[in-house]
Amino acid sequence: MGASAARASPLMMAPLLNVTVTAAAAAFFLVATAALIALATAESPPNLFIDNQSEGRQQFQKLYDCPQCNGNPADAQVEFSYLPRQDKDVNIIVTYSDPSSGAIRTRTVKSKDLSASWVWKDPEDVHRDRTLSLQVPGNLFKQEVRLSESDELSIVPSNPLVSPPMHPAKLQRRMLRKERREQRAAELIHQNKEVENLMQEAAIEQARELDTTTKGRYSIWRKEYENPNSDSTVKLMHDQIIMARAYATIAKARNETFLYDALVKRARENQLVIGEATSDAELQPSALESAKQMGHILATAKDKFYDCIAIARKLRAMLQSTEESLSAQKKKSAFLIQLAAKTVPKPLHCIPLLLTTDYFFHNYEGKEFPNKEKLEDPSLYHYAIFSDNVVATSVVVRSTVVHAKEPEKHVFHIVTDKLNFAAMRMWFLVNPPAGATVQVENVDDFTWLNSSYCPVLRQLESSRMIEYYFKAHQASSLTAGADNLKYRNPKYLSMLNHLRFYLPEVYPKLDKILFLDDDIVVQKDLTPLWSVDLLGRVNGAVETCKESFHRFDKYLNFSNPMISENFDPNACGWAYGMNIFDLKEWKKRNITGIYHYWQDRNEDRTLWKLGTLPPGLITFYNLTHPLEKSWHVLGLGYDPALNQTEIENAAVVHYNGNYKPWLDLAIAKYKSYWSSYVMTESPYLQLCQSGG
Numbered sequence: 001m002g003a004s005a006a007r008a009s010p011l012m013m014a015p016l017l018n019v020t021v022t023a024a025a026a027a028f029f030l031v032a033t034a035a036l037i038a039l040a041t042a043e044s045p046p047n048l049f050i051d052n053q054s055e056g057r058q059q060f061q062k063l064y065d066c067p068q069c070n071g072n073p074a075d076a077q078v079e080f081s082y083l084p085r086q087d088k089d090v091n092i093i094v095t096y097s098d099p100s101s102g103a104i105r106t107r108t109v110k111s112k113d114l115s116a117s118w119v120w121k122d123p124e125d126v127h128r129d130r131t132l133s134l135q136v137p138g139n140l141f142k143q144e145v146r147l148s149e150s151d152e153l154s155i156v157p158s159n160p161l162v163s164p165p166m167h168p169a170k171l172q173r174r175m176l177r178k179e180r181r182e183q184r185a186a187e188l189i190h191q192n193k194e195v196e197n198l199m200q201e202a203a204i205e206q207a208r209e210l211d212t213t214t215k216g217r218y219s220i221w222r223k224e225y226e227n228p229n230s231d232s233t234v235k236l237m238h239d240q241i242i243m244a245r246a247y248a249t250i251a252k253a254r255n256e257t258f259l260y261d262a263l264v265k266r267a268r269e270n271q272l273v274i275g276e277a278t279s280d281a282e283l284q285p286s287a288l289e290s291a292k293q294m295g296h297i298l299a300t301a302k303d304k305f306y307d308c309i310a311i312a313r314k315l316r317a318m319l320q321s322t323e324e325s326l327s328a329q330k331k332k333s334a335f336l337i338q339l340a341a342k343t344v345p346k347p348l349h350c351i352p353l354l355l356t357t358d359y360f361f362h363n364y365e366g367k368e369f370p371n372k373e374k375l376e377d378p379s380l381y382h383y384a385i386f387s388d389n390v391v392a393t394s395v396v397v398r399s400t401v402v403h404a405k406e407p408e409k410h411v412f413h414i415v416t417d418k419l420n421f422a423a424m425r426m427w428f429l430v431n432p433p434a435g436a437t438v439q440v441e442n443v444d445d446f447t448w449l450n451s452s453y454c455p456v457l458r459q460l461e462s463s464r465m466i467e468y469y470f471k472a473h474q475a476s477s478l479t480a481g482a483d484n485l486k487y488r489n490p491k492y493l494s495m496l497n498h499l500r501f502y503l504p505e506v507y508p509k510l511d512k513i514l515f516l517d518d519d520i521v522v523q524k525d526l527t528p529l530w531s532v533d534l535l536g537r538v539n540g541a542v543e544t545c546k547e548s549f550h551r552f553d554k555y556l557n558f559s560n561p562m563i564s565e566n567f568d569p570n571a572c573g574w575a576y577g578m579n580i581f582d583l584k585e586w587k588k589r590n591i592t593g594i595y596h597y598w599q600d601r602n603e604d605r606t607l608w609k610l611g612t613l614p615p616g617l618i619t620f621y622n623l624t625h626p627l628e629k630s631w632h633v634l635g636l637g638y639d640p641a642l643n644q645t646e647i648e649n650a651a652v653v654h655y656n657g658n659y660k661p662w663l664d665l666a667i668a669k670y671k672s673y674w675s676s677y678v679m680t681e682s683p684y685l686q687l688c689q690s691g692g
Contacts, residue, residue, distance in 0.1 A: 233280045233287060240294045241267045246314045247301035259301060266294050340665055341658040348662055350688035352390055355423035364426055371437040374411050376509040381410045381527055384503060386443075386496045387518035388420045390427050391662060391678065391685070397433050399522040399677040406527070407435035413507065417496060418444045431679060443495055448505065455599040456498050462603070497612055500576070501595045501619065504583050511584055516652075517577040519637065519660055521673050524651040529580045534625040538591055540580035541624055542632040545572035555614040557607055567621060574624055576613060577654040578632045595619045636661075636670040647673070 095106050166174075244267040251260040273290045277283045359365060374380055383400065387393045393414060401407045412433070416424045421442040428438045443449070451457040499506065500515055507513060512530055516522075534540050544550040552558075553569035586592075598618050601607060608614035633650035635642050637657025647653055653673055659665045661674035679685065 230280045250305045347688040352423035355426040359422040359426035374437045378511045382513045392518040395677045401433040411437040515579045519655040537625040539620045539624040541574040543572045578652045
C-alpha cells in the first residue's frame, strides 16, 4: 500500500493529465485528475483508455502515469483513433489493482458525467507541462496513405503537430506546376545550347573574314591622335603675356630699360604668334619656340624683380583695368548689334523701291486681288500678318501655302504701313500664292485706330516719349544707356507692332484667326490648329519657360505693387510668332479693354519696358492655352545651340532675336530654313542682288 501510494503520489500532486491522440480534424488532450486522486491507493499504476465509439469503431491507447512507461515498444504500434469533438460523449476506462485482493479492476466513466476539473486540452499546449505529457511514438511522424471510397489518393498525417492533409486537387496542381517547371528548364537549356552554337559559328565566320594585314602602328604621339581642341599652349602663352606686362611695369619703375624692352618686345611677338587662335591646332609652327624664349626672359625677370606684394598689387590693377575694358566692349557690342539689327540690307531696301515704282508706273493701283468673297468667310483658314518687310512676308506666305493640303481654303490678311503698302500689293499681285487668297491693307486706313482710342498712340504723342526717342542729349552713345538701346528700335514706334491687340476690330466677322510674325518659316500644314480646343481661353501659344527662365519676373517689374499683387512671378511665359486666337471668346472677355487698362498704367514705363510681349502676358494672363512645343520652335535668331531634331520636326521655326535670317548677322546653320522659300527667280530680287 505504501509503495502504491508512493507511485501514485505524483499523480495526486498533478491537477491535470494530458492525453494526446491523433485526429484528422482536431486533436485534444484529455486531462483526468479526479479519477486519479480516487485511485491514489492502488498498488499498481492505473491504465487509462479512451473509448471512441462515435466513429463506429472502438480503439484504445494506454495512458501510463509515468514517463518511462510511455516508451514501451510493445505499445509502439497502437493505432490512434480520431478524438471526437468536445460536444460528443466519450467513455473513459480506468484499470487499477485492488489493494486488498490484488485483482485487476476496471471502471468506466462517461465524459459528460465528469466534474468541472476534467478539461479537454489542445495538444499544441503540450510544452506547458512536459512532466505530464505523453511521448509520441516515432512512427507517428510518418504519413499514412489511405484510399477513400472514391479511390482518390489522400495523405493522412500521423503526427498531430503536422498540418492537415492536402486536398487531392491541390496536390495535382502542384504536380503539374512541377512538371511545367522541369519542362521549361529543359527548353531553356536547349535554347542556350542553340544560341551558343550560333555564336560559335558566327565567331568562326568573322575570324575567317578578318583582315589581319598590318596597316600601321598606333601611337598616342602620332599627329593624327592629337586632340584638335587642346588649348594648353594657347593658355600658356596668354599667361606669359600677362606676366610679361606685370614684370615690364616693375622693370620700368626700377629703370631696368634693357629688361623692360625685352619683355615688351617678346610680349608683342607672342601676341602676333597667337593671333586669332583659340586652340593649339590653330597656332603657327613657331609658337612653341616663342613660348620657350618667353619662358627664359620671365625666369630672368622673376629672379631679379620678384616681390610677392608688388606682383599681387600689379595683377590686381591689371584685373580691374581689364574688367573696365570688358564692360566698355560689351556696351559697344550691344550698340553695334542693335544698330545692325535696325539696318536694312541693300537688296531688301532695293526691292520695295522697284516694286513701288512699277506699281504706280504700270497702274497696278487699280487692280484688285481675286476671291474677295473669301475674306470674311469664317469657315476658311485665316492668317494675320502685320509687317513692313516684303521679302519676309512673302516667305511666310509661300512656306505656308507649300505645306497646306488645301491651299484654296487659306486666306492671308496682310497689314503694312503707308510706306510699303504699294510694294506689298505689287509683290502679291505679280506673285500670287498658288490657290490661296491674299488681302493687303494699309494700317493708316484704320481711322478708328487713333490716339483717343489707343493708349499707345496717345503715349507716343506725349513729350516724355518724344524726348525719350528723339532728343539728341539722350544717352545713345556707345557706352551710355546701352541697356535701353533695344527699346529704341523703330518697330516699337509702329502701330503694326501693337495691332495684334485689336484683331476683333480689324476682322469683325471672323471666329478664329492664326497670327504669324514675319520672321517665321512654316514647315508643316497648320490647319489642325483650328481644331484645337482652347478650353474657353482666348490665346493658344507655345510656352517658353524652362526651369527658371522666361517666366513673368523676367518681363515685368515685380517691385511695383500693381504687378506683384496681381500676377505670379513664376507664371510661365509664352511667345508671340504663332498664336491661334478665338475672336468670339476675345469679344466676350473684352481682351482689348484689359490691354487698354494696363497700357494706361504703364505710361511712365514702370510696370514693364517697351514691347508687346509684356503687355501680352498681362492681357492674356490665365487666358492662354499651352500648345504642343513641336508647333513652334523659337530661338533661331539668337541661340546657335538649338536641338537640330526639334528644328526639323517643328511646324513653325521662329527667328526671334537680332540675328534675322535676311541679315548678315544671321546664324549660318539656320539660314537655309528661310532662304529655301525665298523666290530667287523673281526679277526684282535678281536685279537688286546684282546691284543693278
